[in-house]
Amino acid sequence: MIRRVMPLLVLLLAGCAAEPGEPAAPPVPPPTSVFPSVSAQPSPGIKATEEQLRRADPCLLVDWTILTAYGSLERVETPIEFTDCEATVYRPAGTSLTVSLGFGLAFGEGADLRPVERDGVTVQVGELGQYGCGRGVAVAERAVVSIHARDDRHPGDLCAIADRVLDAALPKLIAGDVPPSALPDESLANVDACALLRPEEVFRLRGIDRTRVTPGFDGQNCTWGEPEVSETNVFINFGPALPLEADSTGDRETEIGGLRAVVHPQPGGSNPQYRTPPGCEARIEYRRLDRPGQVAEIEEISIQVTADEDEKYRCDLVTDLAEAAVRRLP
Incomplete structure (x- = not known):
């Protein structure tokens, strides 16, 4: 391609x-092109490349059925751009959980993200206000994978959910096994x-x-x-x-x-x-x-x-x- x-x-x-x-x-x-800068250097331990992310389908980076542990998986879709994927889960208590995984130039939401080590990879973690939690991995200087979990009525377990999606994506990023878009x-x-x-x-x-x-x-x-x-x-x-x-x-x-x-x-x-x-x-x-x-x-x-x-x-x-x-x- x-x-x-x-x-x-x-x-x-x-x-x-x-x-x-x-x-x-x-x-x-x-005009002068303005490229947003990421808040961390590319993480060691990642074989995935920026070019792979540019050719990838973010919806294929994880098995979204892992979210059925939290309720009924209603849909998995590309909501706005082909570089984003969003899953919606209806919880037993009647709330709606939204988990997004996307590729970008920078981490975006979550200015207070902080680095932690996870499976030999530097991961950015942080809460996104009261009702959100974020995780991110810098693949290259201007290529990051961001994960956000949100539920404006049931915030208690959002970071555990974001971690679960991250744990599902990390093996592919570490191995450089990023599924291409069809x-x-x-x-x-x-x-x-x-x-x-x-x-x-x-x-x-x-x-x-x-x-x-x-x-x-x-x-x-x-x-x-x-x-x-x-x-x-x-x-x-x-x-x-x-x-x-x-x-x-x-x-x-x-x-x-x-x-x-x-x-x-x-x-x-x-x-x-x-x-x-x-x-x-x-x-x-x-x-x-x-x-x-x-x-x-x-x-x-x-x-x-x-x-x-x-x-x-x-x-x-x-x-x-x-x-x-x-x-x-x-």
Whole structure:
């Protein structure tokens, strides 16, 4: 399988070349890629590699039936991106336990994670507030495996559950036996989100920080501008989703580049912690996912523009960006 090149190189090349058949234009200086750093050095004792994680299916790294010790295993799914897996368990007491295992550039949640030794491997451990517990292993400088267990009504055994999932994953990581994904070459799992747009296209958005672009692990998402939800930015994400529906006020069904799409205005909002400016999202149905016996799903491209601008400006721009992105799909 041909894998993507690093986003920074793609962006540098994009800033210097015109599309075939398009007139040359003065180059727009590309932004600087921002890579989150991990909080620990790669752990010794791990044979698994960053490239293996980039080709892997996180749902295959453990046998999720181990969670039946805590209740009824309802589902195991890829919830948002192909680099994440989530299991849901209904407990006898009526609560819902969620356990996630994902691959990323950094550990993310759990700033208070601390290193401990486990089976000759350095593992990061810590609680995620009152109702969560986290575990992590650094495979490479920018490739980590993170495990989170959550239950907002039954917090007592969450660290024991996270440890049980970690113990199931560690032998494969130690041996370098990471099951590869069965997704085909044409899947969005093999596309770099940062490579779908050019700086001159994104920088049409008034007020965006032109110095920053933040790629997600394995190119499954990309944020142009400040990555905070309270800032002006453009965000692209790939992942599985239910078939598209125009189910919100103001939604518009359309086609973008010959693909079925829904354009969804977002009103924004605020709470005491942060404010989210209004936005507009283009959701594009890329291909059907063939998963026999499971709920029908699609591979979806989501492009969002967030800015304190009127709705027409936001949605016109996100539609233009989506059309440009679809043109560059493999």
